Amino acid sequence: MKSAHGAPKLNKPKVVFIMGATGTGKSKLSIDLAVHYQTEVINSDKIQVYKGLDVVTNKVTHLECRGVPHHLLGVIDDPDVDFSVHDFCRDALTAINQITQRGRAAIVAGGSNSFIEVLVEDPTYNFKSIYDCCFLWLDVSPPVLNDRVSKRVDEMVAAGLIDEVRGVFIPQPDYSRGIRRAIGVPEMDRFLRAENRLIDDEKPKEVLLDEAINEIKVNTFKLTCRQVEKIRMLREERGWNIRRIDATGVFESPGAADVEKAWQSLVLEPSLAMVGDFLKGHEKSFSPPYQFPATLPQVPVEM
Structure with missing residues (x-):
């Protein structure tokens, strides 16, 4: 019809x-x-x-x-x-x-x-x-996306990420459930514990904060790799x-x-x-399938 x-x-x-x-x-x-x-x-x-x-x-x-x-x-x-x-x-x-x-x-x-x-x-x-x-x-x-992720994390820090995480921090958090699973929350734990004097840490708080921000970047890029792998599976195995x-x-x-x-x-x-x-309801030819690399790119760590 x-x-x-x-x-x-x-x-x-x-x-x-x-x-x-x-x-x-x-x-x-x-x-x-x-x-x-x-x-x-x-x-x-x-x-x-x-x-x-x-x-x-x-x-x-x-x-x-x-x-x-x-x-x-x-x-x-x-x-x-x-x-x-x-x-x-x-x-x-x-x-x-x-x-x-x-x-x-x-x-x-x-x-x-x-x-x-x-x-x-x-x-x-x-x-x-x-x-x-x-x-x-x-x-x-991946290289362009990694750069994008790094810049976006910096923008999030400038927009108030640290204060947001402070607002949900509790002494005995469960980072495996709810909103505290979000990348950006568990990574801030050590810094916030030191800030709240719940632990004694030999590193200055500024160093702990820099390490937390870098960890957020690394974990976000790891997430992007997993997301692409999942799409690959859905395309190639699920059809x-x-x-x-x-x-x-x-x-x-x-x-x-x-x-x-x-x-x-x-x-x-x-x-x-x-x-x-x-x-x-029309069909037409689209771009050819993406050629995936044999292995995922290495996740760079900013020092």
């Missing part, structure tokens, strides 16, 4: 997934697409679902949202409660159903690829039988049709105007084309 405009009529509601490592621009792309297609975004970052630590978790601000409704973003009050993958699937499915019932395609964006995998693959949810899926992958070369967009040039651009121009040409325009074809 065809629509009045001649395009195939597909009855399945549509869901667009924006995937990629931390720091590649997933939130920006999801908002750009949501503004263009007049739809809504569902957060799939398992740490950003909690209230608080907005700098540490790098949540989008109200201004950056540009009026786009966001679901599952800063909705959990208790910092110690565990938001499980099945909690995510339950709440994400509710939001997706609400959005698609309004005649819109839902956009799911975030770095917790294990959550997305369970949502799509677990037979309990029957997701692939109910929804049509489009997967976009924002990819940035997901994940469409790669190389955003490296955006972060190599020298100035703000050049960054925006590169974003438009390298990321937004191809993304709009891919999503547009997906929404129309």
Whole structure:
């Protein structure tokens, strides 16, 4: 059956997934697409679902949202409660159903690829039988991304990361659950213990702080490597049709105007084309599969 405009009529509601490592621009792309297609975004970052630590978790601000409704973003009050993958699937499915019932395609964006995998693959949810899926992958070369991560951590420190972590520090924390799992919190433990005179440390506090910040950078880059490996698995072993967009040039651009121009040409325009074809039910050739290195790059440590 065809629509009045001649395009195939597909009855399945549509869901667009924006995937990629931390720091590649997933939130920006999801908002750009949501503004263009007049739809809504569902957060799939398992740490950003909690209230608080907005700098540490790098949540989008109200201004950056540009009026786009966001679901599952800063909705959990208790910092110690565990938001499980099945909690995510339950709440994400509710939001997706609400959005698609309004005649819109839902956009799911975030770095917790294990959550997305369970949502799509677990037979309990029957997701692939109910929804049509489009997967976009924002990819940035490891050396450029590592530099981006380092600069972003410095920006987060300048924006108040240390005070945010001070605000959730307790003498006997559990860094394996809740919001305190966030990269940026456990790494500050030794510094804050010394600051609160809970331990005697021979190192000056300034040195402890520098070491904590460096550890945040290293652990964030390690996370990006794991995220890319997960996407590789979903693409190669699960057989997901994940469409790669190389955003490296955006972060190599020298100035703000050049960054925006590169974003438009390298990321937004191809993304709009891919999503547009997906929404129309058309298929076309996309960029060739990404050639992964035999081993992950070594994680540099700044001294």
